[in-house]
Amino acid sequence: MSDTPALLPVDEARARILGLCTPLPTEWVPGDDALGRALAEDVRARRTLPPWDNSAMDGYAVRARDLAGPLPVRLTVGETVFAGRRPTREVVPGTCARIMTGAPLPPGADAVVMRERTRAVPDAPDAVEILEAVGPGNFIRPRGEDAREGDVLLRRGTPLGIPELGLLWAQGQGTVPVPRRPRVAVLSTGDELCRVDEPPGDGIVDVNAPALALAVRRAGGVPTLLGIARDTREAVQEALSRVEGFDVVLTSAGVSVGDHDFVKDALEALGVEQRFWRVAIKPGKPLVVGQRGHTLFMGLPGNPTSSLVTFELFVRPALRRLQGLEDVEPPRVSGRLDGRLSKAPGLAHFVRVTATWRAGELWAKPLGTQTSGALRSAAAATHLLHFPYDSSSLTDGSHVELLPLSWVA
Numbered sequence: 001m002s003d004t005p006a007l008l009p010v011d012e013a014r015a016r017i018l019g020l021c022t023p024l025p026t027e028w029v030p031g032d033d034a035l036g037r038a039l040a041e042d043v044r045a046r047r048t049l050p051p052w053d054n055s056a057m058d059g060y061a062v063r064a065r066d067l068a069g070p071l072p073v074r075l076t077v078g079e080t081v082f083a084g085r086r087p088t089r090e091v092v093p094g095t096c097a098r099i100m101t102g103a104p105l106p107p108g109a110d111a112v113v114m115r116e117r118t119r120a121v122p123d124a125p126d127a128v129e130i131l132e133a134v135g136p137g138n139f140i141r142p143r144g145e146d147a148r149e150g151d152v153l154l155r156r157g158t159p160l161g162i163p164e165l166g167l168l169w170a171q172g173q174g175t176v177p178v179p180r181r182p183r184v185a186v187l188s189t190g191d192e193l194c195r196v197d198e199p200p201g202d203g204i205v206d207v208n209a210p211a212l213a214l215a216v217r218r219a220g221g222v223p224t225l226l227g228i229a230r231d232t233r234e235a236v237q238e239a240l241s242r243v244e245g246f247d248v249v250l251t252s253a254g255v256s257v258g259d260h261d262f263v264k265d266a267l268e269a270l271g272v273e274q275r276f277w278r279v280a281i282k283p284g285k286p287l288v289v290g291q292r293g294h295t296l297f298m299g300l301p302g303n304p305t306s307s308l309v310t311f312e313l314f315v316r317p318a319l320r321r322l323q324g325l326e327d328v329e330p331p332r333v334s335g336r337l338d339g340r341l342s343k344a345p346g347l348a349h350f351v352r353v354t355a356t357w358r359a360g361e362l363w364a365k366p367l368g369t370q371t372s373g374a375l376r377s378a379a380a381a382t383h384l385l386h387f388p389y390d391s392s393s394l395t396d397g398s399h400v401e402l403l404p405l406s407w408v409a
């Protein structure tokens, strides 16, 4: 007889984890450290941009009405206006100003003619011939088209990409308010494990801790490696007693039902309240999640691919929510299955596939060995194919949901 609890559906497990995560306290950081993080506050424009009507082209600032007659029209050039300089003369009828891209439009002018639609006049350096008629507003970028002082430019929770940071820099804003990065402790457990710089002998090299640390960093967190704990409750408990000040504690292995699976007991002994254990998923079924104070504990399965898949589906969304990002569900795209798949109902499978674009669709081909310990198929995978919980077969060409992997190079 088994006393293991019922398996939680994947979406419910993620929803429960996200319910334990609220954005961390705000810090102000330079823009280049804010990339990929979320704004902690609304940001308003400090400046109207552009500050004046200006030219979108190198050419001539004209009065559109002057061009109404037969072409070409000869105009007298009053001055040349460069970006960053102010015009000094009004453009009166019969005149124009030579103007460079970004330069403020002189008073009197209401349009710009690009240089390629004009012709120099031999022996008359102060004149230019305009070869085409244009309407008012032609090639003018109006004052305030990008921002008006006081406008909300970016809302709280907005992920900061490169153009968002450009928008803030253009406003003269060099530092940005964002929730601080989550501090994440990473512990491996297992008697068989050794570090990569030790002779392995009959041991298994600890892949999970360094791999999870990289995944944490890629998800915006700050990882700290706690090393390898041996397979006793005391050793795991001792290692986990040093996690003061961390927001998230990740362990790997020791969460199934084996004789050496002490992680759940150690968490309980440390006063961590278990929120759930076991999810209806393959790979990754034995995931355990708990909380003590504000610290989230996530015990990932030991198989290297199981730990990476559970990171992708459960840990990464949590780290992103702690950083104030709102849209943290794993991204999904639709595709077609290239091949056939079958399984027993009762677990959602996340199948390692390579997806390629063919004839306007994304075709996903399952990779060879799919066991949870196999890393080669994880290395070759571009996406995870979601083979739903209650489904038992997918035929060639089936429409499927694909999750792009964040772990690819």
Ligand SMILES: Nc1nc2c(c(=O)[nH]1)N[C@H]1C(S)=C(S)[C@@H](COP(=O)(O)OP(=O)(O)OC[C@H]3O[C@@H](n4cnc5c(N)ncnc54)[C@H](O)[C@@H]3O)O[C@H]1N2
Pocket: 188, 189, 190, 192, 193, 204, 205, 206, 207, 208, 209, 252, 253, 254, 255, 256, 257, 258, 261, 283, 284, 285, 286, 300, 301, 302, 303, 304, 306, 372, 373
């Ligand atoms: N009777 C049952 N047995 C198992 C079940 C079950 O439901 N009933 N679930 C299986 C599933 S699914 C998984 S996943 C594994 C997970 O078990 P644990 O998380 O307890 O992990 P271990 O058994 O300690 O190790 C599994 C495997 O992974 C290797 N490992 C562990 N840590 C690392 C590391 N840091 N780097 C590289 N490799 C690591 C370890 O050597 C084992 O080969 O349980 C199944 N069993």
Ligand code: MOO
Pocket: 281, 282, 283, 284, 285, 286, 301, 303, 306, 372, 373
């Ligand atoms: O749930 Mo396990 O990760 O399939 O081997």
